[in-house]
Amino acid sequence: MMWSTFLVTDEEGRAAGPVAAHSVGVVGGGGGAQGTGGLAGLMSGRSTFGSNKRRRAGHHAMTEAQEGKIKLAFFVAIVGVILTVLGVGTEFWVELAPPKSFYGNQTCPAMHFGLWKACSKTLWVADIEPDRESCGPAELPGGVFLSESNCTYFKFFTTGENTVMFHKTTHKSLSMASAMLSLFSVVLMVMGAICITMALSKEIVFFLKPASICFVLSGVLALLSLLVFQQSVWSLLASDHLVPLHHNFSWSVSCVGSAGAILILGGLLFLLLALPFSSWQRCHSAAS
Numbered sequence: 001m002m003w004s005t006f007l008v009t010d011e012e013g014r015a016a017g018p019v020a021a022h023s024v025g026v027v028g029g030g031g032g033a034q035g036t037g038g039l040a041g042l043m044s045g046r047s048t049f050g051s052n053k054r055r056r057a058g059h060h061a062m063t064e065a066q067e068g069k070i071k072l073a074f075f076v077a078i079v080g081v082i083l084t085v086l087g088v089g090t091e092f093w094v095e096l097a098p099p100k101s102f103y104g105n106q107t108c109p110a111m112h113f114g115l116w117k118a119c120s121k122t123l124w125v126a127d128i129e130p131d132r133e134s135c136g137p138a139e140l141p142g143g144v145f146l147s148e149s150n151c152t153y154f155k156f157f158t159t160g161e162n163t164v165m166f167h168k169t170t171h172k173s174l175s176m177a178s179a180m181l182s183l184f185s186v187v188l189m190v191m192g193a194i195c196i197t198m199a200l201s202k203e204i205v206f207f208l209k210p211a212s213i214c215f216v217l218s219g220v221l222a223l224l225s226l227l228v229f230q231q232s233v234w235s236l237l238a239s240d241h242l243v244p245l246h247h248n249f250s251w252s253v254s255c256v257g258s259a260g261a262i263l264i265l266g267g268l269l270f271l272l273l274a275l276p277f278s279s280w281q282r283c284h285s286a287a288s
Helices: 030-057 064-089 172-202 205-238 251-274 279-287
Strands: 005-009 015-020 094-097 107-113 117-124 150-153 246-249
Touching: 064 172, 064 205, 064 251, 172 205, 172 251, 205 246, 205 251
Parallel strands: none
Antiparallel strands: 005 015, 094 107, 094 246, 107 117, 117 150
């Protein structure tokens, strides 16, 4: 009887070791069990190699604990997203109002505006708090001329015209820059949310890194939009001094400011979760 051997290779082409031909070819008596065992061992060996390959290919797959942490960080980021959309879409960024007795009437005008439009309103002086010097706030019910706010969109983005409010002219470049920064922030938020959705659905930790970059940049742009908007308001107030105005930054600014900080926090959380091991484990291993 001739004995021959051949090499068994795994799925990656590496030799797994020699195997005698009779271990798979001899059938009968004890040889049948031996051949069956050899074939089963061969199949189990290939299965082991395949699982190792899959394990090597998916060594960045997330665990259940990581998935729970990612969902918690995603909830934090979603809060920032909601606040940003709420602040960007509303026009209560700043309120402008002259002194309530400036015109000597029973009514006084007030305005509030945001990134996209301005709203004017006429209020009853009797409805204003006695301790308040300026007309407002804009949440009061309208006066005899206007029952509701009269809102008009800015013409920066259409005809390029500036808007005049209380003889004061808006700064077109600063206003457009603030609006564009806020739009870029929203776009980056959407991209970050898509990356996190893919990370959770595909169970791949790799998507956390681009998501963290998107959310951090989105928060930074939201805060920059606030700073540029503040500069545009100061430029508006300095354009003319015929009518003294009081200005108050309203709740939309608070939403965007809080959203910027929350988005940066969410991005940093995603970055920490994308690391191979936590900082606590690194410090512990360094100390030991």
